[in-house]
């Protein structure tokens with residue numbers, strides 16, 4: 001009897017063991033496939049870029065001020081594209097960071113619960129609007145609007161898509177910052193109020209400093225989103241590589257260039273075609289840089305509650 | 306009735322230490338106070354006098370409304386929606402009803418400060434933690450800030466330990482030191498009453514003893530109201546004790562009398578550990 005029960009238990013244990021191991025290996029496979037795909041992307045980027053760099057020197061790539069892969073005498077200086085990317089992202093962040101942080105402050109510290117519960121999902125829905133829509137919004141609505149203020153603004157320029165990208169990532173920056181502020185323990189707010197602070201003082205002097213790491217992360221992730229954004233600039237900025245820091249001029253960004261080439265202006269296997277991988281590699285490095293920055297910021301500002 | 310009550314009153318009460326009668330001023334007078342969380346009534350018809358420069362302890366089983374009563378004193382409930390005060394807490398010498406909707410809660414918090422259950426220093430330097438209440442009041446003068454920060458840290462028996470590292474984060478201190486930092490923060494603004502809500506429940510016995518000593522020594526200059534679920538603590542630190550049960554004030558009087566000769570059966574049941 002006792003023996004029978006023991007074997008029964010042992011069989012149960014063995015069965016559970018098998019189940020656990022299966023689940024574990026399936027989950028491991030999922031995690032591993034994500035790593036494998038990422039690695040594959042990096043490998044492809046590196047291999048194709050190597051092909052590109054066997055024709056174009058890295059020094060030229062980094063210092064030449066012209067990007068003209070379609071010209072008879074093609075030149076591959078990444079600077080104009082980089083410049084367009086940085087410029088568009090800068091305009092976008094000038095809009096998104098203050099607005100996003102204010103939205104977050106309002107939702108986290110000031111809005112009644114009901115308002116917050118209505119507005120937050122609405123904001124998150126905005127993130128689902130296809131970026132093409134934003135692109136035409138920039139081209140057909142914001143640009144004419146800006147032309148009323150700046151009369152000689154060209155139809156294609158960086159300012160308009162920059163602003164629209166900014167508007168586009170406000171919900172994102174706002175919701176990441178809001179999460180950071182809401183994560184600040186209620187005990188700190190109570191301590192501040194108990195000292196006689198107003199709501200605004202509590203927000204500015206306690207909640208925001210305590211949420212610095214999260215707000216900085218929102219900022220950096222916003223940069224990553226803005227530099228990675230493609231459609232809006234491709235549609236409204238003019239697709240003309242242009243080494244300028246004047247946002248009222250037309251320009252192209254790295255992503256807009258990649259789209260342009262991918263749409264078929266250059267034959268597969270040509271140097272021009274390979275150039276999109278080199279450009280993509282630069283984009284990857286920028287993103288990586290900002291992720292490391294976000295990490296460092298988080299470490300530096302991490303505050304133990 | 307009301308007219309008679311609304312003046313600051315001096316009453317003769319036996320002093321627990323000496324057994325003789327000393328004159329004590331009433332610092333605050335709670336009159337028929339009811340408090341509601343939505344429809345739930347958490348305080349029922351509380352009447353009680355808080356004596357100036359004494360330590361008054363609020364004891365009772367968990368959930369009886371001790372924290373709720375304490376938080377009426379600095380209008381902390383105003384931060385929670387759907388809460389309602391009825392009745393009065395009059396603060397002397399100016400005889401103002403601090404739970405009246407016409408009184409600005411910030412004005413009240415300027416005069417009555419609080420130390421919480423878990424140490425909750427801001428993620429700022431030790432100095433800025435103590436200076437916080439002064440800064441929100443608009444104090445900018447460096448000499449004045451320095452002087453008051455030092456005085457508050459001395460008052461909280463923390464100055465000697467931190468005077469050489471005022472720029473370090475307050476959160477890097479030990480638990481007991483953090484709580485003393487919070488006491489310094491509460492003292493920096495020269496409050497008339499300091500509220501303590503179970504200030505030692507997160508601390509080890511040694512840190513607890515030092516906080517208790519501090520509370521006893523503070524009573525010379527401020528009025529202290531302390532919630533504790535630890536009866537020995539109430540006996541050690543307080544001159545007066547109030548026993549609460551289910552939102553009501555059951556018994557209130559000098560601590561030594563209540564602990565030796567409770568008038569109410571429920572008090573004696575609680576003190577002898579029969580419930581709670």
Ligand SMILES: Nc1ncnc2c1ncn2[C@@H]1O[C@H](COP(=O)(O)OP(=O)(O)O)[C@@H](O)[C@H]1O
Nearest residue numbers: 342345347366367368369370371372373374385
């Ligand atoms: N924010 C709140 N909302 C609703 N009810 C509450 C809230 N805080 C406390 N209560 C209720 O009020 C009563 C008294 O609570 P509390 O004052 O915290 O008790 P104590 O401090 O004596 O343990 C309890 O029944 C508790 O459930």
Ligand SMILES: [Mg+2]
Nearest residue numbers: 371372373532
């Ligand atoms: Mg409590």
